[in-house]
Amino acid sequence: MSDPGSDAELHARQASSFGDQAGAYARHRPDYPLAALEWGMSGANRPVREVLDLAAGTGKLTAGLAGLGRSVTAVEPDADMLAELSRRLPDVPALLGKAEDIPLPDASVDAVFVGQALHWFDLAPAFAQIRRVLRPGGAVVALWNHDDESVPWVLEFARIIRTGISRYLAGTEQTLRADGFGPFEQERFAHQHRRSIDSLLATVSTHSHLLVASEPDRDRTLARAREYLESVPETGTGEFDYPLVTTVMRARRG
Structure with missing residues (x-):
């Protein structure tokens, strides 16, 4: 595979890689367990009625929050993703914007909520906003959805689908600190x-590391993955x- 470039360049390419696949993203990405959303909201010490879904994508998380009876506003930087969200959730206010410059009033x-983003x-500027x-x-x-790699066949499948640039996605789960916030708590849900x-x-x-991989790399990876899945009883x-x-x-x- 050709050199994917610097970490910063690759990060930018991956971050902007989803818009062309908005329909596929909406069809194929998983939702989030309601228990996880409820646990997240219970971290507030005030009633949670109005919620922002930041970097909302096509609305996977938005739909879950709305389903819990919250008034949700979606903010998303990619116009194609936002259009797909509005097509699927026409009653949700949806605004074009980014985490570092959120188009909402103070307080x-x-x-x-931030799903997979x-x-x-x-x-630093995102948390300030x-x-x-x-x-x-x-x-x-x-929130992040991950493969459950405690399951042996899932672990092997996850190994197969990693491309030569997947290493750049390491460290998603980091020890977070943010000015003006208390300590971060973490929980996991099946x-x-x-x-x-x-x-x-x-x-x-629809994963960013495959979206930005070269076509030969992507095709080889998906062919190996298909062959493996066809061999697994589950x-x-x-x-x-x-x-x-x-x-x-x-x-x-x-």
């Missing part, structure tokens, strides 16, 4: 995603529940 929400942010839009005692909540071989490969094809025929773990980190605004 306007009780919680800020905090690692793309410039953290998150603190600005949160009411006192509100919570910031970050989750699953109903898939077939075709739909699981479609899901991993996945060889029909649909199956793909095991996930959802990691949640929350902190309270002072």
Whole structure:
């Protein structure tokens, strides 16, 4: 594979790689367990009624929050992703904007949720903006869905789909600190995603490390992954529940 360039260049390419795949992202990415959303909201010491879904993508997290009866505003920097969100969730206010310049008034929400995106942010200015839009005692909540690599066949599948640039995504789960917030707490929740071989490969094809990989690398990786899945009893025929773990980190605004 050709040299992917510097860490900063690769990070920028990956962060901007999703828009062209907005429809596929919406169809194939997993949602988040409701218990994880409720745990995140319980980190606030005020009633959580108005919520910001920051870097909302196509609305996977937005839909879950709205389903819990919260008033949700979605903010997303990619116009194609935002259009897909509005098509799927027409009643949700949806604004074009980024974490480092959130287009909401001061002290306007009780919680800020970030699904599968905090690692793309410039953290210091993003947390300053998150603190600005949160009411006192509100919570910031970050979530990531991961393969459950405690399951042997999932561990091997995850190894196969890593490309030569996957190493640049290491460290998503970091020890977070942010000015104006209390300490971050972390919890994990078992989750699953109903898939077939075709739909699981479609899901991993929306991951940034494959979106920015060269076409030959991507094709070889997906071919090896298909061959492996066809050999595994749990996945060889029909649909199956793909095991996930959802990691949640929350902190309270002072």
